Every structure is written in C-alpha cells, then in structure tokens.
Amino acid sequence: MNSPSSSARPVLSPSTHGGRDTGRHRGLALVTLCLAVLVAQVDMAVVNLGTRPIGEYFSASVIALQWVVDSYNLVYAVLLLTGGLLADLYGRRRIFMTGAAVFTGATLLCALSTSVWMLIAGRALAGLGAALLMPASLAIIRVVWQDSAERGRALGIWAACNGLAMAIGAPLGGLLIHHFGWRSIFLAVIPLSGAALLLVLRSIPESSDPKGRSLDMPAQVFGALALGGLAFAAIQSHDAPALAAAVLATAVVAFVLFLRIEHGKGAAALVPLDLFSIRAFRSAMVATIGMTFGMYGTLFLVPLTWLGTGTLDATQAGLALIPMSLVFVAVSPFSGRLTTRFGARTTTCGGVAVIGCGLVLIGSGAPIASIVLAEAGLLLAGIGMGFATGPLMGVAVGAVDAARSGTASALINVARIAGATLGVAMLGALYALVHGGADGLRLAMFAGAAVQLACAALAWRMTRTQPA
Template identity: 65%
Template sequence: MGRGRPAIAGGVTRHRWPALLTLCLAVLIAQVDTAVVNLAVRPIGQYFSAGAAALQWTVDSYNLVYAVLLLSGGLLADLHGRRRIFVTGAAIFTAASLGCALAPTIAVLVAARAVAGLGAALLLPASLAIIRVGWPDDRDRARALGLWAACNGLALAIGPTLGGVLMRWAGWRSIFFVVVPAGAATIALAPRTLDESSDPQGRHGDAAGQVLGAIALGALACAAVALHDDARLAGIAFAAALLALIVFIRTEAAHGAAAMVPLDLFRAPVFTAAMMATTGMTFGMYGVLFLLPLTWQGTQRLDVLGAGIALMPMALMFVLSSPFSGALTRRLGPRPLCCGGVAVIAAGLLTIAGTAGMPSLLPALLGLTLTGLGMGLATGPLMGLAVGAVAAARAGTASALINVARMSGATIGVALLGTLHGLAGGGTAGLRLAMLLGAAVQLACAATAWVATRPRP
C-alpha cells in the first residue's frame, strides 16, 4: 500500500485498521519506555552509585529533548512526509534503546536517553498528524484518537509490571533490550500500512527558533533541579529561560506564517486552553510516576516488582476509560472531558497527599485509580481539541505543540516536584508536599482552561 506514489496532502488512509495498529504500536514503544524508567530509577541509582540529580536527569534527559525537538518533528513531518519522519523516528528510538541497554556509565545512559527523546520527537507528532489527515471525519478521528490514547494507558499497565518482572530476574538493562524487537516491527510495518502525505506550503526550518526553544525549556528544567543545592544557579537558569522565551516569541513573530511555531495558532482560545490543560495534566501525572515508586522503594514498603504491580490501578483505569472518551466527547462536548478529567487527576493527587504514610496502601491505590480515570477522560479529547482546531496543513505542527505541552509539563513536573521532594527531606513528607503542589497546578490549569473555552455570546 505504501509503496506507490505519495498521497496528496490530506489524503485519506485507505486501510485504516492496519494503519492504526502500526501507529498504536509506536505509541506503546515510546510510553512503555517512559513508564519503565520511572520504576527503574532506584535500581539504576544503586548500580551506578548515582545521586538524586543524576537520577532526575535519567528521566528528564528524555523528556527535555523530546519536548524541545517536537517542534521540529511536527514541522519535518509536514515538510518532508509524515510516514518518512515516522519511520526515521522509530529507527532512532530503537537504536537509542539498545544504547541504553549497553550503557557503561550513568552519563552514557543519560545521553542515550536523550537520543531516545529525539526519536520520540519525530515518531509521535508524525503519528498524530497521520491520524489527522487519514481520518478526516470528526467521529472517526475521535474514535481513532481514543484508541491511540488507550495505548498510552496500556503502556502504563504493561510497563511497570513487565519492568518489575524483568528487573527482578534480569536486571535493569533488560527493560531497554525488550523495546528493540517492537521497534523493529514498527519499522517493518510502516511502509506496508501507511500512506505518505505532506503539506510544505512554502514553510522551512527555523534553526534560531529551535535553539531558543531548547535554551528556554532546558534552562527552566535546570533551574528546577538546581534549586535543591544552589539557589543562585537556579535563579540564573530561570532568568536565562525567561530571556530565551522572550527572544523566541519575537523571532517567531517576525517569521509570521512560516514560523516553526505559528503564533496565530494561539489566538484561538480553544487551542490555547488545550495546551494549558495538557501541561497541567502531565505536570502532576509524571510527578506521581517518578516519586511514588521512588518513595515506596526508598522507605522499604515495596520492592521494584511490588511497586510496579501497585501502579497498575492507574494504568488499568486509563485503559478502561480511554476508549469511551470519544463517545463522551460527542455527547457532552470536549470541554467537560478536558477540564473535568484534569480535575479528577488532581483529586487523585490530593488523595495520595492526604494519606501519605498511612499503614494501608489502599488510599494510595484509590488515588492512583482517580488519576488513571482522569487521564483516560482527558488525554484523547485534549489531543483532538488541539489538532482539530487547526487546518489539516498544520496537523503536524499542532500535534507537535500539544505534545510539547505534554512533555514540558512532564519535564518541569519531574524536575520541580522531585526537587521539592528532596527539600522536604524525602520520604512521605516529601511526597505529601510534592503531590499538594502538583494538584494545585492542575486545578489552576483546569479552571483557567474552563474559563477560556466558555461559549461566547
């Protein structure tokens, strides 16, 4: 199917189920990697005798590069072909996973994780763009996005449990080796199941914007991590991030419609609200995934396998609720699903915060269940809200931007909440404080998005 001439811009995918299977397999690969690494932080730290900052960068090197290069990934998909960029990203991600598995030092592991972030930055926006142009009907696209989002939850369900079993019997390196065959399968399937499409429209790369975006987000993450040990360095990094952001906005405004980030997209309240709610959602969600297993293992409540199993309520609820998000969106509209879902996640974090240190794990499991429910309700509609708010020609860029919001929230959430956890002395006290801040940020983002998307008179 994919061996003929490239499809016209916005062409419809002919064999949708095989295509969706390929796209969902790619999502599984990227998200399993994320879920497993959060669980493996403590074993990796013990193996390399690494400190807290190095462990934060083991997670955030991937998140940071992913978030920063998503801007270029979406643009490259639009310019040079969505299938081509999808396959390139899958190949890079697979090779980087092998590099992680063979890493001799913590520095090499962090570097390989960063390369994996590059692969994901090409892979995921291209997959969303393919859905946007291949499923032009709103109902069909909502269903496809619901299944795409469900794969995120399935990855969260598979990742911790599979990772716990693998680490128990084969060590932490095995969690990276297991990704390689799935990556190879994705590379083999893509040319056979996906049509090619592109929409150049005279657009071009933006090296200055890319560098400024990288500096802004990277400096912000550095500021959050450095806050624990060096307040002065944190202040300098924050100032650098703010300056880079200001220059970035001016640079993109000067490029107009040809910019890497067309600023006119943010004039649409719906698109801006989706970006804000997505950032808040992942800020707290990734904080839970990073800190809860670390706290359980650090306080000797659970070993790595037990922690992986204990995370399953969140993942299973995500899997069970995600397929219904499309139907609920058609019935209720995206606004209640997007904003309400983020608020439900915040309720889960508040439950974990309020019951931290209790002898029973049941309250924490309830909090995780609420978190998974909120993720399932909000993830698909948020993606659809953002991507559906733009023309098909900008599908790659819009999908990249919503993923930038997702991974920016994750990057800053892990960095800031991890630092706050350390400042409070770690353990249950640190977990409680971090979860309270995570919930507060989520509620603020959900409320702001609700107001921004209210019907206009």
C-alpha cells in the same frame, strides 16, 4: 477550516477504496502508531527501574545515573518543535519512519553500551527519535482520520497505549532485570519498534504541507534554548539550585527572543502565533499542562513516600500503581464516544478536575498507614486521565488546519513535557521543604490538586462562549 493540499490528503480515501478496505487500512495504521507510542513509553518506564543495576555494573556516580534518565528527557524537550515542523515540511510518514529508525538504533546502542557515557549517548539519541516520532504520530492521526468523531475514537485508543505502558512497564522491567540483567530492558523493545517500522510503509499514507514555511533556524535555536533550559533547570533544581536559576533565566530570555522572531514571521513561522488565537487550542494547552503537572508529580512522589516510610517495598509499590494504569487503559477507548455525546469541553476539563480530586484523596490519606485512600485517589486519577488525554490531543490537532498538524502536535507535546517537568520539580521541592514523608506528600498533593483544578477552570472559561 481550510482544506489541506492534495499532498496532505490520505491516499486511502473512501472514494478510492471500499469502506471495509479503508477501515482495514486505518486499523493497521492505528496498530502501527500505537506500537511506536507503546514502545517509547515502555522504554521510559523501564529505564527508571534499571538505574541501580546499571550503576552497579558500571560503578557509576549518582549524577551519571541521573543523566541516563534525563538525557532522554532533555533532548526530547529541545527537539519537539523541530520534529513537528519537519513532519509538516518533509512528510509525516517519512519523519515518523526516521524517528522509529533512530529510536530502534539508539535502543540497540544502549543495550550494547560498554560505558555509562555510551549509555547516556544512546539515551540522548533515543530522545531525538521520540522527538521525531511523537509529533508525527499525532499529525498522522489528524490527517488520516478526517472525521472528528472517528478521530476521537482513534485518539482514545492511542491514549490507552500510554496507560498500557504505565501498567506493564514496571512489572516487565522488574522481571527482565531479575532474570536477564539490565541490558534486556533495551533489547525487549527492539522487535516492537522494528515491527512498527516495517508496518508503516504498508499502512500509513504520506502527507506534507510546507505552505511557505521553512526551517527558520533563528527560531529553532531560541526555541531549543527555551525548552532545553526549562528542562535542564528542573533537572538540576535540587542538586545545583544556583545553576538551575541561571539556566532558567537564560531560558526566559530565549523565550522572549523566540516570540519576537515568530511575531515577525507571521504564517511562515516555526510556531505561527495565530494558533494561540484559537480558544480551543489555548484551552487544550492549559488543561494539558495542568494534567501532567499533577500526574507526573504524583507518580514521582507516591512511590517515593511508600518506599521511604517502609509502607511498601519496590515490588509492592509497582503492583500498587497497576490498578490506576488499568483504569486509564479501560476508560481511554471510550473517551471519543463521551466527547461526541457530552462535548470536548466536558471530557477535557472534567477529566483534569477528576484527577485533581484524586490528588486530594491521596493527600488526605498520606498520614494514614493504610494505602486505601491513596489507591482510591490513584483510581480517580486514572479515570480522569482516561477521560482527558485522547480528547485533549484531539482538540489540539483538530482545532488547526491540517497543514499545521505537525506543529500543533509538537506544541501539545511541549505542553505535556512542560507540565511534567514543572510538576516533578515544584512538587518535589514542596515535598523536600517539609522533609518528605507523609507531611511532604500531603503538601505536594494538595498543591498539585490546586494547580490542576485551577487549570481545569481556566480551560473551561476559555471555551465558555463556544458550543460543546
């Protein structure tokens, strides 16, 4: 792997500071990155709970409420590649701070909204903040933690924040809405995002690696059309299937044009295509798509089935999901050690396969009134997520030169959101095909498990000639 340029080398290096001082600064840097990721994930979780009181307050239509949730996801998907490139070009810390500032301001705008459309605009602006924040945070980990074992431990803790957000998001949102109203779910995250913004200057060194690349506007436009079209088609697939099909076709055309442009740009491209010649990187992309395809489909359909069949009420459903999140949080910090001992191939592909087995259990228990099998399947899914999430991020950013860490971070996040978007849309369609309920959940879970196991097997095969 080529050495990064001097601008990419962290200023907090062992040669400059004592080991203890370096560890303290890195610890503070990890706290800062985890705070930002936690805030972004909690914000996504609590907004889903707030749609009903928001609708009642503004007398909003179902379509408007759908866009309260989806405007964030759409803008996030469209601008991910841009966020990753900007981090590499203009400074990872600078883009991280910009993203945190935009996210904080957008969240305040949401809290102060006087109309549902103002709230939707605030959510879209929050998606822009997240598109800058998330790739930069992963790229910073790649640059600051040069040693792969240390980076694995840092990524395990970083990944645990996703599980922690899942664990606290629903109960926190419910409590805040019940006692303080829907605006409180936005106000509650502002102090945390503000703290991350204040800590970043003290804890995170600046780094950038232009390496002859530029904004590459034609690729930006077609890449945004491709990603945005995929997200929009998934969002509209149930309500407007004809429109969704037309947008999806446009997205495919945009993707083909994007590839043609990038092929001609070579190493200066927005997404250098030679990244996909790296087997480990390809494997991480495939496994990540499989992981989020099944996982997000499960988190969408399992509570929906519980509520629809009267098995649990909303509060009970939220509580029933907490054990899975807690297992995810408990396992994730150890994923780096497991990767060092058994190899990334085992933890990533094995973790995705474990999630698939969890979905099989959930599907098998769908016709049964008891939720015991479903809980066992969710626990397995949490274990698999804990095994795989951090190592997958580590493989993706560690397989490429540090100069391309922002782009690699953006691409692995593209894989995450693409898998999640397709999983919710396709498994939701299968669920609706047999009119939902237990039969719909069983069909969707078995299909999701099949996709996950296939992706795990394909990712394993991609790296079969490489040592663990």
